[in-house]
Amino acid sequence: MIGTSQPRAGGLARVTGRQQFIADINLDHTLHVKLVHLDCGHARIVAIDTAAASEVYGVVAILTAADLPQPVPRFGPVHDDRPILAVGETKYHGQPVAAVAAETKEAAEAAAELVRVEYEALPGVYTVAAALDPDAPLVLEPGLRPDDPLRHSNVLRELNYGWGDVEAAKADLVVENSYAFPMVTHFAIEPHAFIAAPDDGGVVIWTATQNPFQTQRIIARVLGLPLARVRVIAPDPGGAFGGKQHPKYEPLVALLALRTGRPVRLLLTLEETFQEVRRTSCEIHVRTGFQADGTISFQDIQSDFLLGAYADVAERVITKANYLACGPYRVPDARITVRALLSHTTPSTAFRGFGTPQVSWAHESQLDDAARRLGLDRVDIRLRNLARKGEAFVPGDTPCDGDWAESVRKAAGAIEWGSPIAAGRGRGLAVAIKASATTGASYSIVRLHWDGSATVLAGTSDMGQGARTVLAQVAAHELGIPIDSIKVVMGDTAAVPFDLQTSASRSTVFMGQAVARACRDINAQLRQMAADLGLVANVSVVELLRARFSEVRGEVIGVGSYRSEHQPGHPLGGSPSFYEFSCTASEVEVDEGTGEILLVRHVTVADVGKALNPQHVEMQDEGAAVMGLGHTLMEHILLDDSGRIRNLGALDYRIPTTKDLPLEMLALVVENADGPGPYGSKGAGEGGLMATAPAVASAVTEATGVVIRDLPLTPERVWRAIQSRDL
Amino acid sequence: MSSTPIRVTVNGAEREVEVAPNTTLLDFLRDRLQLTGTKECCDLGECGACTVLLDGRAVNSCLMLAVEGDAREVTTIEGLSENGRPNALQDAFLAKGAVQCGFCIPGQVMAARYLLSRNPHPTLAEVREGLSGNLCRCGGYVQICEAVLAASEAGT
Numbered sequence: 001m002i003g004t005s006q007p008r009a010g011g012l013a014r015v016t017g018r019q020q021f022i023a024d025i026n027l028d029h030t031l032h033v034k035l036v037h038l039d040c041g042h043a044r045i046v047a048i049d050t051a052a053a054s055e056v057y058g059v060v061a062i063l064t065a066a067d068l069p070q071p072v073p074r075f076g077p078v079h080d081d082r083p084i085l086a087v088g089e090t091k092y093h094g095q096p097v098a099a100v101a102a103e104t105k106e107a108a109e110a111a112a113e114l115v116r117v118e119y120e121a122l123p124g125v126y127t128v129a130a131a132l133d134p135d136a137p138l139v140l141e142p143g144l145r146p147d148d149p150l151r152h153s154n155v156l157r158e159l160n161y162g163w164g165d166v167e168a169a170k171a172d173l174v175v176e177n178s179y180a181f182p183m184v185t186h187f188a189i190e191p192h193a194f195i196a197a198p199d200d201g202g203v204v205i206w207t208a209t210q211n212p213f214q215t216q217r218i219i220a221r222v223l224g225l226p227l228a229r230v231r232v233i234a235p236d237p238g239g240a241f242g243g244k245q246h247p248k249y250e251p252l253v254a255l256l257a258l259r260t261g262r263p264v265r266l267l268l269t270l271e272e273t274f275q276e277v278r279r280t281s282c283e284i285h286v287r288t289g290f291q292a293d294g295t296i297s298f299q300d301i302q303s304d305f306l307l308g309a310y311a312d313v314a315e316r317v318i319t320k321a322n323y324l325a326c327g328p329y330r331v332p333d334a335r336i337t338v339r340a341l342l343s344h345t346t347p348s349t350a351f352r353g354f355g356t357p358q359v360s361w362a363h364e365s366q367l368d369d370a371a372r373r374l375g376l377d378r379v380d381i382r383l384r385n386l387a388r389k390g391e392a393f394v395p396g397d398t399p400c401d402g403d404w405a406e407s408v409r410k411a412a413g414a415i416e417w418g419s420p421i422a423a424g425r426g427r428g429l430a431v432a433i434k435a436s437a438t439t440g441a442s443y444s445i446v447r448l449h450w451d452g453s454a455t456v457l458a459g460t461s462d463m464g465q466g467a468r469t470v471l472a473q474v475a476a477h478e479l480g481i482p483i484d485s486i487k488v489v490m491g492d493t494a495a496v497p498f499d500l501q502t503s504a505s506r507s508t509v510f511m512g513q514a515v516a517r518a519c520r521d522i523n524a525q526l527r528q529m530a531a532d533l534g535l536v537a538n539v540s541v542v543e544l545l546r547a548r549f550s551e552v553r554g555e556v557i558g559v560g561s562y563r564s565e566h567q568p569g570h571p572l573g574g575s576p577s578f579y580e581f582s583c584t585a586s587e588v589e590v591d592e593g594t595g596e597i598l599l600v601r602h603v604t605v606a607d608v609g610k611a612l613n614p615q616h617v618e619m620q621d622e623g624a625a626v627m628g629l630g631h632t633l634m635e636h637i638l639l640d641d642s643g644r645i646r647n648l649g650a651l652d653y654r655i656p657t658t659k660d661l662p663l664e665m666l667a668l669v670v671e672n673a674d675g676p677g678p679y680g681s682k683g684a685g686e687g688g689l690m691a692t693a694p695a696v697a698s699a700v701t702e703a704t705g706v707v708i709r710d711l712p713l714t715p716e717r718v719w720r721a722i723q724s725r726d727l
Numbered sequence: 728m729s730s731t732p733i734r735v736t737v738n739g740a741e742r743e744v745e746v747a748p749n750t751t752l753l754d755f756l757r758d759r760l761q762l763t764g765t766k767e768c769c770d771l772g773e774c775g776a777c778t779v780l781l782d783g784r785a786v787n788s789c790l791m792l793a794v795e796g797d798a799r800e801v802t803t804i805e806g807l808s809e810n811g812r813p814n815a816l817q818d819a820f821l822a823k824g825a826v827q828c829g830f831c832i833p834g835q836v837m838a839a840r841y842l843l844s845r846n847p848h849p850t851l852a853e854v855r856e857g858l859s860g861n862l863c864r865c866g867g868y869v870q871i872c873e874a875v876l877a878a879s880e881a882g883t
Contacts, residue, residue, distance in 0.1 A: 017764020
């Protein structure tokens with residue numbers, strides 16, 4: 001059962017079209033909601049005239065900030081900074097200033113077009129340089145953070161990590177470069193969608209969230225309701241990748257449902273979804289010291305991460321990623337200085353890898369640069385510096401918890417590192433490390449029914465990663481019953497016990513352990529039951545249940561939890577439960593006439609501890625690899641001078657298709673059963689994209705001799721670099 | 728807006744209905760017939776999530792009007808399975824691990840169905856070409872392509 005590729009739970013419904021996503025839910029008497037937004041990045045709202053819109057047949061309600069409770073409630077996963085609708089200003093392209101609810105979606109759309117917004121376009125902050133300009137407009141009103149000494153700047157937070165003494169460190173070679181990572185968007189194929197309905201003195205929300213319990217908490221606070229009166233139903237999301245981790249328009253639809261007394265639904269367009277979530281872009285300036293043999297002496301890293309108009313969870317992204325900005329290496333002296341900057345752009349949020357692709361782009365490219373200058377092999381320089389198992393590579397914190405060199409050797413072998421290579425081709429290899437979940441709690445209830453089947457209650461969201469399957473495997477293994485007799489129930493705060501969230505590749509470890517413990521609780525009760533009934537020790541579960549529950553029926557209920565407590569004073573609030581380590585190796589062929597990169601072979605190796613379902617792991621890793629190729633080769637959000645997204649929508653924002661695939665792709669794992677999850681597992685699924693960019697870029701450099709430090713590696717950018725090389 | 732009568736066959740059943748001339752085929756299928764297996768994503772004909780067969784040809788139903796279905800035959804994902812059981816192509820998607828979140832899968836299956844109807848034994852390159860209009864963000868497309876090749880071998 002464990003370590004076997006059990007078929008995806010819910011797979012049948014997905015291939016037959018019966019899987020119900022949010023947009024497929026139809027409640028009677030539902031109102032359709034359409035948002036109104038402005039065609040610029042930053043504007044002062046002068047007046048909103050809803051008279052013409054309210055004349056449209058079928059319009060039931062139009063909300064602007066003036067119609068909301070005052071002051072307008074603000075919310076967010078960390079800072080309560082995002083208003084339910086724009087107040088006074090719109091701060092990013094697409095921020096809604098009004099919402100129309102109507103009997104039909106056509107009426108809602110027609111009325112939304114008729115809402116007249118008089119506004120004055122204002123200068124905005126759209127780049128790192130603009131955010132740091134002393135004369136730049138302030139994105140966040142100082143009054144919202146009165147005690148913060150940074151309130152009169154666009155700096156949300158400054159971070160300083162480090163150890164040793166960088167100034168005193170000695171090096172034979174200092175490599176100094178700047179790297180840029182673009183804004184990219186999640187592009188889950190399911191656009192974001194929300195439904196709300198009044199319910200028994202409270203409200204029920206349907207949302208494709210990775211985080212129903214946080215949504216419940218935020219709605220309860222905004223509406224002044226107890227948690228028990230806010231029910232969040234979270235059907236399996238149609239892809240999420242972090243973009244569906246934190247509430248966006250749930251408070252708005254909840255308010256609209258209570259105002260109108262009717263169910264309301266808001267289905268965002270893909271364009272509106274793009275305007276809602278993105279990855280944090282950044283500029284990283286780094287000086288790295290090396291000894292002549294390639295040993296790292298020091299890292300001196302200064303970065304600026306460009307957040308959007310509201311903090312969302314981006315501050316946490318930056319905190320966690322930069323905590324490991326030196327990568328998985330032994331670094332005697334380190335200084336990491338980071339600014340989190342607010343801007344008039346789409347709020348950046350969690351996105352697969354959680355900041356790691358950005359920091360690895362810099363630390364890995366630095367190693368390649370040093371290897372070239374020192375005449376060292378690019379794999380050797382990594383093996384020389386990689387932390388060894390048990391080594392505290394961040395002094396005082398969770399030590400290296402895997403044989404990371406094994407992953408590197410495996411990837412190097414798979415790409416045939418060191419073997420002769422054709423002209424015009426190159427290979428690259430890069431590693432990355434992500435701090436997994438730190439603090440957190442997961443609870444599970446498992447009900448063993450009298451016929452020997454079981455219902456597992458788990459608050460995890462199955463957004464495609466396959467948690468439903470893996471948790472069923474854990475329960476089947478622990479209870480010793482067939483997996484077909486297990487139903488995993490998720491995504492309903494009124495039915496399943498608390499789970500912190502589905503993020504940080506935490507579910508297999510945290511919820512997996514909670515489910516295993518709940519099953520073991522049942523097994524202990526069964527042993528006691530057998531003893532009470534005087535049955536022999538090896539009686540089967542079904543025989544025992546029949547003996548106990550033959551007359552009045554009943555069931556055995558097991559409870560399990562897994563918690564990682566807050567550690568006061570720790571920069572992350574707690575030590576990482578495990579590290580997600582990943583190695584990517586790539587072979588490319590570059591067409592120097594066009595700048596196009598052909599991926600000949602692409603390999604990922606993930607240290608997963610134990611692959612509970614090898615097929616699921618492979619699917620996740622290959623999917624991550626292709627997503628990584630997106631931000632490496634083609635994806636970037638482009639803004640114009642007024643902060644509008646120029647490539648808004650699927651036509652102009654391209655993600656990889658079947659025609660962009662490597663000719664050959666391999667997703668390999670390292671399994672040493674050294675993780676904290678069930679059976680030695682670690683979290684997986686993010687690693688495959690964390691080192692894509694530096695691996696591919698290094699291969700491009702070997703193929704062409706040009707070094708590119710901006711992403712994506714579009715044909716134009718590669719071609720231009722080749723032209724400058726030949727000058 | 729005035730309505731137009733059409734006679735359209737959907738998944739084998741002929742229907743006489745009145746539709747607004749600006750209703751897309753996608754909205755007609757999803758909102759009127761509650762055939763929600765066909766998905767809406769980009770609404771531009773770029774993602775393929777809304778792929779259905781019109782007289783056997785794969786089309787983006789977001790780019791068609793319902794009135795264009797008049798006197799024609801539409802097949803949606805719901806029309807592929809028999810008695811709720813998956814057909815061999817759908818089975819191959821399951822067996823090869825092609826399904827993650829599943830939102831793009833109905834469109835992928837319909838595009839694959841069309842490909843195999845034209846070309847029962849495609850090469851991998853032809854599969855990649857045939858499915859290049861269907862975006863998936865969860866997977867690496869590898870398993871989807873393998874599933875189509877497996878279904879081809881099984882003679883779907």
